[in-house]
Amino acid sequence: MIKELLLHHKPVPLSSFELSQFSRIIACPNPPIEAVQAGCAIAIEDDRFNVRQIVKQLPFEPDLVSLSARLMSFQPRGLSQLNCPTVMKLGDTFHFGDGALSQMIRYCQQLGCDYHWTYQSPQHLHFFAESGLKNLFWLPVSIVLDFYVPPASEKIYDVIFRGSKSELHCYRNYLLARLNHCDVQTKDYVSSLQDYAKAHIVVNTSLNGDLNRRVFEVLMAGGFLLTDRIRPQTGLFELLEEGVHFECYGNETELHDKIQFYLAHPEKAAQIAATGHQRFLDRYSPQAIQQKLYDYIFNHQIESPFQGDHDRRSQSTVKLQTRIKLYELVQELHRIYPAVNLLCDRISPEIVSDLADLSRLDLTYRVEPNQITKVQSAYMQAGIQNQIRLQQSLQADSTFQLVLMDHAESLQDSIAHLSHLGFLIVLNPRLMALQQLNRCLEQYYCFPIELSVELFGRSYCLSLEGQGILYQKITPEGDSTKKDCVANLAVKQIPVEKVIKQQVKHRSVVRFAIDLLRSIRL
Incomplete structure (x- = not known):
């Protein structure tokens, strides 16, 4: 023992x-x-x-x-x-x-x-x-999980959700508010498991594209699980097969359609529930x-996929701190908004690869023509080719909520695709050119900002810690009364002097020296 x-x-x-x-x-x-x-x-x-x-x-x-x-x-x-x-x-x-x-x-x-x-x-x-x-x-x-299989019982609920609706669960709250006939309650663990067995359909929505407990709780209880379709990198589809052990939805429309389908075909839902329950008992019991x-x-014995080999993205230390801080910020916006439309404009392919595991991120990557074949091949090997839209050029009327870039050469072109009140992130700007960069961006109505989010009475700053600068586009023709108050997200404009001070604070001596040399050469 x-x-x-x-x-x-x-x-x-x-x-x-x-x-x-x-x-x-x-x-x-x-x-x-x-x-x-x-x-x-x-x-x-x-x-x-x-x-x-x-x-x-x-x-x-x-x-x-x-x-x-x-x-x-x-x-x-x-x-x-x-x-x-x-x-x-x-x-x-x-x-x-x-x-x-x-x-x-x-x-x-x-x-x-x-x-x-x-x-x-x-x-x-x-x-x-x-x-x-x-x-x-x-x-x-x-x-x-505490192992418990409730006794078989008659179905007394059509569609239910059991669990938290806290301020953390923005997408969950968004969807549940639009399900008019869903029985939504918070109950204790055993009572929830018993209800899963009594329902035709159990709806689940992850907090932020994660593989949560409810997936396995519903299977353990013998319920029919209808959950959001998270990314393959979470491991969900290594463990269970969609349409065989459980069902998925990718958006609000698909959720409504599948609820209607399985309410009209309860025998199909029951078959999937039974198969999923047996899968849990055979392979995934707590013991x-x-x-x-x-x-x-x-x-030292661990089989696939638990050693992480299901995620085929290559591991790299290229711009690691930049990638981690950027991922944190984009991931938090992904938690807050029902969907995020993002343009990665000719930035490092490793950064784009990181972001591919966010399930509600509509991700477009504009790549230089001489790089497109190389990037396509790398993403095919990583298994993320269907999670990223590669483009060499953009349609003139295409707009994005969020634009990421790490160059200033095509600034005007990138900003043209940023929507009113959208966010622009400039990664690793040269310190010596910050004044010029900010003057240029101001001409296109982009102003430096700080973002923070309020959670349970505490404010969390969404800072890039010197790895980049965050701007918001506020156009004169845009709706000046519209505020981005989603899920306690606070947007505060800051002066250029504070931007420079923040960048200096987080720059290492080596990076500062490199910036200085580059400015001298220019």
Whole structure:
């Protein structure tokens, strides 16, 4: 039996302890006294504790120590000095909150665990690998579920949703508000599973293109799952087959159409639900997936696709920090808006490849004619050729909500395709040319801005941290009364002096010297 120590950053409720199981001990702040008395819990006094002092209190020598990247201030010391593997479960990298993608990467680099794994964001593993972290893998989210199969019962609901409608879930709230006959409730875990078995159709919408728990909860309960069609890089289609184990929708129209179809053909929905349920029992039960984790850590055995080989995008350190910060910003806009229409205008192909895993991103990449064949070949090998629209030229009337560029030569042409109140991102501008760049952009009604989003009473700045500058286009003929107030998104114009100050703050000495040399040559 595996002897495990789990380090938790916050108090753990008594219901999470197995009081008769002494091979798994949880160390956390303020543990329940009953768990401590049963020998299943150890108290952590503060966030910066020495884990070796915790190990000394154990009744055994642990086979592994596990923790989660959730709270960045949780800083256990001495992990590298333990005589067993240390395993980091990656937290949510698909939204701001406990820690964004870049913060989580830095956190994992600081702690230096032996293994790193995720169950909701396999599409982000390449960023962790490119950042130098080791032994990365992913597993189905069913590993964290409490196993329960409700008894078979009659269908008393047509269409239901059970779960959170918090301010984080912008797209979910947008869709549910448009489903007039969907029974929407928040219930406890067991009651929700029971309702899944009683419904003809269970609707699911991910928070931000992630492979969430509800996919496996519905299959476990024997329900018919209708979920949003997220990208292949999430691993969903490696585990389940659309139309066989579950159903998908790609937009609001397809969602309505499939609801009507399966309500009219309940026998087809029932067959898919039964096949999906059996698939879960055969392959993805919590016990089976937990064993896969142990097999990898102790026997170095992990099969495809859990080593991440389903995501064929090439790993590269080219402009890594720029790519991570840009991805964070675009991913957050993707969370906020029902759809994002984006033009990548002759920028690095690695950046475009990163963005391809955002499911509601309508992505156009304008490529120089002499590069088109090379880029097409690379994207075919990466399996993302159907997720990116390659163009050598654009139609005169085409417009985009968001334009990304890293050059100033064709500035006017790029801005011509940016919609009123759209966002322009100029990547890695030359410091010595910032004044000229801003004067030029002002002629085209593009002004430097700061973006922030309000979540649960806290403001998060969507900053590129010196990797680029964000502008908004405000045309005189546009609707001056229209404000971009979607999901508490705040837009604030800032003076050019502040833009320059921010860029100087984040520039390294090397980058500053390169900019200086380039300006002298010009």
